[in-house]
Amino acid sequence: MALSPYASYKSHYQNFTPPFDIPASWQWVKLEDIGEIVTGSTPSKSDTSNYGCEYPFYKPNDLEQGFYTTKSNDNLSAKGMAAARELPIGSVLVTCIGATIGKTGIIRTKGASNQQINAIIPNMAVDSEYLYYIIIGEYFQNSIKQRASSTTLPILNKGDFSKLLIPIPPKEEQKRITGLILSLFDIISYIENAASSLKDSVKTTKTKILDLAMQGKLVPQDPADEPAA
Structure with a gap:
């Protein structure tokens, strides 16, 4: 395995406690x-x-x-x-x-x-x-x-x-990590956009339902019903 480009820095951290564990x-x-x-x-x-x-x-x-x-x-x-x-x-x-x-x-x-x-x-x-x-x-x-x-x-x-x-x-792993982050973020953006579109559709549908209800078009008219007033 090739020598890490950071091998010369190791002595800087001999008494250093890492914030969290990372791969070897x-x-x-x-x-x-x-x-x-x-x-x-x-x-x-x-x-x-x-x-x-x-x-x-x-x-x-x-x-x-x-x-x-x-x-x-x-x-x-x-x-x-x-x-x-x-x-x-x-x-x-x-x-x-x-x-x-x-x-x-x-x-x-x-x-x-x-x-x-x-x-x-x-x-x-x-x-x-x-x-x-x-x-x-x-x-x-x-x-x-x-x-x-x-x-x-x-x-x-x-x-x-x-x-x-x-x-x-290592450099190649950095690139793989970045590529996967970009792919996952694209998926998240797609879901967010779809959710936003769905939210707009739900709002429009609710408004339409209320409009139909107020216009007497939401349920069938029954001739046997008594007049409202």
Whole structure:
């Protein structure tokens, strides 16, 4: 069996108690061990030439797009992009300041982010889509909130964010996991859509029944019945 790409990290965790058990071929690693962590920055707003329509400038609200984050409300010019910290396609962006702390997206268009966001640029041993699903899961979301400063405005700085632990399987298994997640989520979406359509049909049918009842069309008319009044 090939040597794990994380074998050199094992000594970091000799006194570490894993959050939960994982398969023998997996390893617990820090975020900083699987790629570059980049905190965003905002080019000067007083220089309007920093802003244009050439490159997305991602902010927390843009991460509502989640798995397919492709556009942003604000955009940078080439000059603004040069002043910012460039993020390549496949970077995983995580909000680390404010009420939406933990909100995450994978960017599908090269761009930059503001300082509320820490981006992970995964190395070759990590699939960015697997990383995205780990980060939006309950375990990691709880880790973010627990490590964030307990103030009115929660903040998780780059140093603490970089030390957060995630379970990493072999690369090919990461891809299989991601593929199955996508398939299962598609099934769930189909069920949700079908349930929504059924709910609409039930509502329409109930309304129709009441309309027919009020119009005297729900049951057959019996000539032997006495008039209502």
